[in-house]
Amino acid sequence: MKTEHNPKIHMMHVDLNEVPRSGFSWDTVVSLPDIQADGPDGVKGIDSASRPAHWQGSIERCGECFLLKAHLEAYVHRRCDRCMSAYEELLVEDVERQYSLIERPEMDDEGSSIELLASSATISLLDTLKEEVWLAMSPVARCSETCRGMCADCGENLNVSECSCQKDDMDHPFAALKKLNFDS
Numbered sequence: 620m621k622t623e624h625n626p627k628i629h630m631m632h633v634d635l636n637e638v639p640r641s642g643f644s645w646d647t648v649v650s651l652p653d654i655q656a657d658g659p660d661g662v663k664g665i666d667s668a669s670r671p672a673h674w675q676g677s678i679e680r681c682g683e684c685f686l687l688k689a690h691l692e693a694y695v696h697r698r699c700d701r702c703m704s705a706y707e708e709l710l711v712e713d714v715e716r717q718y719s720l721i722e723r724p725e726m727d728d729e730g731s732s733i734e735l736l737a738s739s740a741t742i743s744l745l746d747t748l749k750e751e752v753w754l755a756m757s758p759v760a761r762c763s764e765t766c767r768g769m770c771a772d773c774g775e776n777l778n779v780s781e782c783s784c785q786k787d788d789m790d791h792p793f794a795a796l797k798k799l800n801f802d803s
């Protein structure tokens with residue numbers, strides 16, 4: 620299906636009533652500091668602004684519904700839960716959403732993914748991108764699969780260097796027993 624850029628899209632807000640029969644598409648680069656500022660509470664690990672995100676997609680009419688298909692590529696700066704090092708996470712995600720302006724019986728079905736826009740036919744592509752970026756981030760911030768974390772005793776980043784505690788096998792659960800003097 621042929622898509623075209625809609626001149627009525629301003630600030631990435633789309634009035635679905637204005638979507639032409641042929642649908643429309645967008646292809647843009649969005650700065651990520653905005654996303655960071657609007658991050659939902661309780662989500663940790665975003666450390667600083669990152670590179671702009673590539674955000675492209677299309678909205679097509681499908682009967683009474685509107686089908687949004689999009690693709691995002693974004694980098695977010697994160698801090699490893701284990702070793703506290705900063706690293707960059709690449710997010711690559713295919714997005715699919717469905718919107719409806721009128722309530723339909725099947726929308727009550729469990730698992731329906733159609734979002735009913737009751738009060739306004741306008742959606743924000745920027746807000747959609749922000750939500751999808753947060754959803755795409757891995758819940759655990761880990762700089763690498765093999766991250767060795769920090770020494771619980773001296774705080775040394777064990778990815779960078781060994782600490783002297785390690786030679787005593789201090790991460791063994793019973794290692795502390797070695798320190799006890801049973802003769803006293």
Ligand SMILES: [Zn+2]
Nearest residue numbers: 699702762766
């Ligand atoms: Zn790490």
Ligand SMILES: [Zn+2]
Nearest residue numbers: 770773782784
């Ligand atoms: Zn140590």
